[in-house]
Amino acid sequence: MLYIGDDWAEDHHDVEVQDEHGRVLRRERLPEGIAGICGFGELVGRFADDDTEFSDVLVCIETDRGPWVQALLAAGYTVFGVDPKQAARHREILGSSGAKSDKGDAHALADMVRTRRHQLREVAADSEVAEAVKVVARAHQTLIWERTRHMLRLRVALRDYFPAALEAYTPLGLTSASVLALLAKASTPDAAADLTLRQITAALKGRRDIETKAAAIQQVLRAEHLGQPDPVTTAYAATVRSLVAILTTLNTEITNLEKEVKAHFGRHPDAEILLSQPGLGVVLGARVLAEFFGCSRPLRQCEGTQELRRDQSDHQSVRENARCLRQARTQRSARRRPAHASLLCASARRAGPCLLRPAPHPRCRP
Numbered sequence: 001m002l003y004i005g006d007d008w009a010e011d012h013h014d015v016e017v018q019d020e021h022g023r024v025l026r027r028e029r030l031p032e033g034i035a036g037i038c039g040f041g042e043l044v045g046r047f048a049d050d051d052t053e054f055s056d057v058l059v060c061i062e063t064d065r066g067p068w069v070q071a072l073l074a075a076g077y078t079v080f081g082v083d084p085k086q087a088a089r090h091r092e093i094l095g096s097s098g099a100k101s102d103k104g105d106a107h108a109l110a111d112m113v114r115t116r117r118h119q120l121r122e123v124a125a126d127s128e129v130a131e132a133v134k135v136v137a138r139a140h141q142t143l144i145w146e147r148t149r150h151m152l153r154l155r156v157a158l159r160d161y162f163p164a165a166l167e168a169y170t171p172l173g174l175t176s177a178s179v180l181a182l183l184a185k186a187s188t189p190d191a192a193a194d195l196t197l198r199q200i201t202a203a204l205k206g207r208r209d210i211e212t213k214a215a216a217i218q219q220v221l222r223a224e225h226l227g228q229p230d231p232v233t234t235a236y237a238a239t240v241r242s243l244v245a246i247l248t249t250l251n252t253e254i255t256n257l258e259k260e261v262k263a264h265f266g267r268h269p270d271a272e273i274l275l276s277q278p279g280l281g282v283v284l285g286a287r288v289l290a291e292f293f294g295c296s297r298p299l300r301q302c303e304g305t306q307e308l309r310r311d312q313s314d315h316q317s318v319r320e321n322a323r324c325l326r327q328a329r330t331q332r333s334a335r336r337r338p339a340h341a342s343l344l345c346a347s348a349r350r351a352g353p354c355l356l357r358p359a360p361h362p363r364c365r366p
Contacts, residue, residue, distance in 0.1 A: 002047055005109030006061040007102050008068065014102040015040065017047055018110045027103060037071045044077075060113035062087055064123045065134075073123065080113055080120040087112065133264045134290035140257040141287065147250040151175050154243045161228040161236040162189055168220040172213075175247055178203045182217075183244045187237040192221045261286045 002025075007014040011032050017025040025047050030036040044057055054076030063069060064081030072079050091100070091108040113120065151174050158166040169179040181203045186192040200214040207213065227233065265271055265286040274285040 001056045001058065002044065002052070003110050003114040004044075004057065004059045005106040005111070005113065006059055007105035007109060008061060008063065009102070012036070013040075013068070014106040015043065016103070016106040016110045017043065018114055019047075020114070022111065022114060024107070024110075027106065029102075032068070037068070037075075040072075041075065058113045058117060060109040060117075060120070062109070069123060079123040080117060081123045082109070082112065082120055086120075090116070129264070129268050130289060133261070133268055133286050136257060136260045136264050137283075137286040137290040140254065140261050140283070143250055143254045143257060147175055147247060147254065150243055150246050150250065154240065154247065157236055157240050157243065161233050162187075162192075162240075164189060164221050164223065164225045165192060168217045172204075172207075175251065177248075177251065178205075178207065180244050180248050180251075183240060184248075187240045187244075188233055189221075189225070189227055195221065258283060265289065 001020055003018045003020070005016045005018075009032075013030045013032065013036055014027070015030055016027045019025055026043060028039070028043060030039045030043075048057070055078050057077045058080065059072055059077050060080045060082060061069065061072075062082055062084050064079075069079060069081070087105065087108060090112045091105065094108055094111060095104075154174055155166065165183065169182065172179050182192075182195070182200065185199065185203075186195055195218065197211075197214050197218060200217055201210050204210045204214055228236065262282050265282055268289060270289070271285065274280055274288060275282070277285075280288060
């Protein structure tokens with residue numbers, strides 16, 4: 001078997017080939033593209049035996065997507081995509097100096113796949129439909145993360161110069177269309193205080209109990225709050241309007257990408273199987289297909305068998321704890337029983353012989 005570490009960059013790949021004993025056979029820098037893949041194949045053919053299969057060539061690289069990885073999978077090589085943090089921790093095991101280089105990273109990746117491949121996740125040769133689902137699902141999730149980041153920036157800005165808006169709009173959700181419309185229309189405390197009930201009601205269209213909510217928002221906006229000087233407030237208002245525009249665009253694109261996720265996920269032959277799992281909808285099912293479909297361990301979790309095994313272990317641990325508690329109670333009772341008996345006998349002797357005799361039946365009393 002051959003173990004290859006591939007430290008990739010935008011325009012080149014630093015490659016190291018090791019044998020099963022960890023001996024370095026070759027180090028090379030290959031260009032990105034067709035020429036690099038051809039050079040990679042020539043490098044493998046130089047050290048592969050006649051009995052070596054394509055699957056016996058193990059490649060470790062810090063990514064699981066891209067044309068280079070797809071070319072390696074198409075050639076039949078076994079590819080392991082590792083997280084950069086995993087590679088960094090393994091590099092620290094090999095040396096404590098902290099020095100980092102492309103050749104050193106390739107060496108660490110080759111040693112990693114040689115010694116710890118049972119702990120690494122093999123990149124699955126997904127179909128074209130699964131790859132398309134992976135692309136749109138990851139892009140959709142990334143946009144949601146970006147919206148959360150910009151929402152937090154908006155929250156910080158409002159807290160610094162417009163706390164009334166933060167108090168009035170937070171129950172509605174700072175990323176909702178209603179709040180973004182109100183902030184776009186009135187981004188300063190004075191402008192927000194001049195909003196009429198009709199304007200607030202128009203922004204809240206589609207919600208329940210609009211009149212009550214509009215009155216509560218107007219009351220909060222017109223109350224007295226701490227603020228900033230006018231020039232500072234104007235500057236903050238400009239940044240808030242920019243954030244509102246970004247959040248509005250992100251909301252639109254998230255909705256569009258969600259439609260694409262549903263469309264691509266619906267074309268996958270295993271969509272019905274994933275949707276049959278409890279708690280999995282279309283979006284979450286697409287993410288499960290994108291992230292876990294090539295790994296046997298997460299698939300067991302999706303199927304429910306992993307949770308069943310964990311529940312059984314939990315029940316076993318509960319039964320074991322109950323057994324230990326019963327045993328401890330029995331031991332404590334056994335230790336206390338002789339002491340109780342001796343105390344009872346001592347009390348009886350002090351009280352006299354009448355206490356040791358059974359009391360007569362009430363009918364037998366004279």
